[in-house]
Amino acid sequence: MTLPRHRPTIPFPRPAGRPACIAHRGARAHAVENTLQAYAVAADLGADMWEIDLRLTADGLPVSCHDANTQHVFGVDLQIEDTDFATLRAAVPEVPTLAEILDLAKARDCGLYIELKAPGAGPAALPLLAGFDRAALGSFDSDGVREVIAAGCPWPVAVLVRLGEDPLARAAESGADTVHLCWERGGDRPQDLVTPALLAALGAAGLDLVLWHEERPEVLRDLERLPALGICTDQPELMRGRRPGEFAGIEVVCHRGMNHIAPENTLAAAELAYDLACDWLELDVHETADGALVVHHDRTVDRCSDGTGAIAQMRLDQLRALDIGAWFSPHYAGQRIQTLAEAIRLCQRRGKRMYIEVKYAPVEKVWALVRDMGFAEDCFFWCWDLRWLKALRAHAPQARIKSNVERHDSLAAMIHELAPQIWEIPFELWDRDAPRARAAGMTPMMQYFGAPDPATFDRIARARPEMINLDRADLLLAALRRQELHADPQVRESAR
Template identity: 40%
Template sequence: MTSFQPDRTWFKAHSGPPLSIAHRGASAYAYDNTLEAFERAHELGADMWEVDVRLTADGIPVAFHDADLKKTCGVDLALSEVTAARLIELTDAVGRPAPLFSEIAALASNLGAGIYLDAKESEAASLAIAELIANRIERVIVGANTPAYCAELLEKGCPYPVSILVGLGLDPFPIADQCGAEIVHPCWERAGDRPDRLLDDTFFGNAERRGLPVVIWHEERKDVVDALMKMPVLGICSDQPEMIARYKFAGLKRPEIVCHRGACKVAPENTSAAAQAAWGGGFDYVEIDVRETADGQVVVHHDVTLDRTTTGEGPLADQTSREIAKLDAGSWFSSFFQDEKVPELAEALDQARSWQGKLYVEIKQADPVDVAQAVFHKLSPEDVFFWSFNQKSLLEIRENFPDARLMARPEDYENLEDCLNAFGADIIEFNVRNANAADLEAVRKAGRKTMVAYMGSDPEVFDRLFQLQPDVLNVNEPFLVQRLLSQKENCGTNNAWFV
């Protein structure tokens, strides 16, 4: 049996959108350089994982960024002073388990992910590369922090392409010329609010003349990412890989997506983190639930009581906004989110506007006119729609705001006609039990949008819903929908969505 020989030129054949490179995994949603961060990166659509590799005292390569354990574990020890077993013990104790690189390589092989290797030491690089070869991983880039290290990797016959990481204020091209790098990686994220403007025609002209692809620093600012996505770059690193691997690209026709309580499988429901993941991933709507506090402020929270998703207890309506602001709304989901708060409606609206995202507002217990007025103070009517179990609330919104978009559900009426006529709803939401082609077509003929809600994760159920071609899907698993649709597109399906 012949040994595995990776194609060192794989990156030259890449075309299309930039590769999404998860910086230390999806480190906006899990502790960096942990298996959870890399698994989350895969869920969010990352093509590659940027992994920092160092050696322990017993010569085991592990995923770890810092040279010491002070920041991560609160102990004054160098990583090189502890064995792999001791490192695992220390990081487990603080809920941030450091994986062996062999575990990451096996996971990447199983999930089909590529690796952007940031090896902090030469021996660590050699051992990590051996693991990547053993796991038959093709799509790898080895990053070098100095020209000397880059040249050393190439002289020793690195089986993968080598990039040179270049700091702010340095011209990457003479450096690449000197060391023979095959990819340039400017690390310029600290160059002000718009570092993308450093990548001008002259920069890309220099790169093109040398045949050097460009990988970009880790970036999470929406305006900067938007600009970078339009540039001729090989890949973009990000703590939020979903911002690069977006749901919608030019030329693809896909249904609009409502992320139920935000991306609630990625971050705690009804929090700013869950909304960030949803809009960052390019999905259309975030669904939020709103309730009124004891002092008349409107906040984003689903349950009547605080107990399930916060450190508070009892009915939300009995607490003031100041009391609710002190609660932790993230630790129930993961210790990583222990600082998440219950957002005020005003904060959710500001976040929607900053992301240019849309909202589906479900009024649980609050004055509907006050809620709608607050919403329209910051968002346009076309960027939001409302629903409530209390039909009177919807009628009040319709009476006071004729341009407001409202939703209705056939399950709440005797028949579909009554549903359409109740208050002139703009969106009709079906569920997996009552959605059928005839009723969806009737809704379309009435000039309304069709939506189907499904909070499960069964691919067969999604396949049936895809065949109905609703205008909107309301889901808990938006990134799963994205993967399933991508699979269909790649298979050349005849579904009209993919024409």
């Protein structure tokens, strides 16, 4: 049976010039899926829309959860369709209502891509979505697609198509205006399944296209070249991170990794910083009781692990046994402490550079590791103890050093004592001191660890520092893109 094609009156919210980045179940690589936290993280990482899975409680309230039962994700054995909302909220408060998600979407200026998981979910959602113009709905179930269209849905409606199914036949039987290909398991190059012939057939039939969730960067790059309305991904940073050549002349130093999304100084925080295309990773180094060099900020493990004790009094095997992720979020349980050598190897594999802040470790040992790993040209050093920096300069004259003039009696004293290559300057003093650094032959590096205020980041973007050391690389990237949008009339016009 071929049904009349749905004709939405509200267009799909695709950004100008590229497919929408649709965060699959929120940024589920970085937070518990389909929670408000996952959606908020997705917004931080630049997602345009959030994919949510809509179900109905026993008393008819639309809530977001991928599975019919909450056991797998939340460890509580409840069948959502058999549970009234009050009971669900008391037992599993992390499961959000559509109304709560919609409020957050409005606050974060994000759209919703709603997968209908239960009969009646579509009609139940429509009244709540009234007045919201950045939505699309869809389902694997043709009955669910027909149901929401029949209820008068003004937004685009997609039919989700499994690998091996005919997208044109699925669209014909459901009446959907969009086909969503769920072909992520189609081999190493699933993008090759979206052939020119298929694209031509979809175009001839007047069908739009949405693509599966994808986390392989090389596959994503190809998918982004296709004429799709949107692409789902568990990792929005892979689509919305800084691209090669974007904002040239600004080197971003990510302080302890992306530490507001992942636990500081962990592999997860470093990987996320690299995926956002930050240029430098800042990390902190201590020596253990058995002479290993490890990555951690505090002298003790008390704040950022499930253990206690001073790092200098613990062996590496003792430190390796600690969980340094669960304190931050259950999602990151199981993160383990890194050695400096491991962190450097990751940095080298990703083609990045490193700012090494030494807390407590011998100069000779730190320098020998960096030198022997062929990393001396790709890092710079700082230590709170000026004596350590002076010893490094004497031991390794070629070492790249950063300093802050506040640690010295004067600029002349800083140059005499350390001859640093980099001068770190607080945001508030940038206009005064950056020209002085350049005149002295040093690279000025702005430092900003203040409040996550978009207006402040707009000021930073306008200053366009050569380097900047900060916690919120995501906010800087967003501010730079805002500046670009407002500065280029052609970009501004095409975004309308």
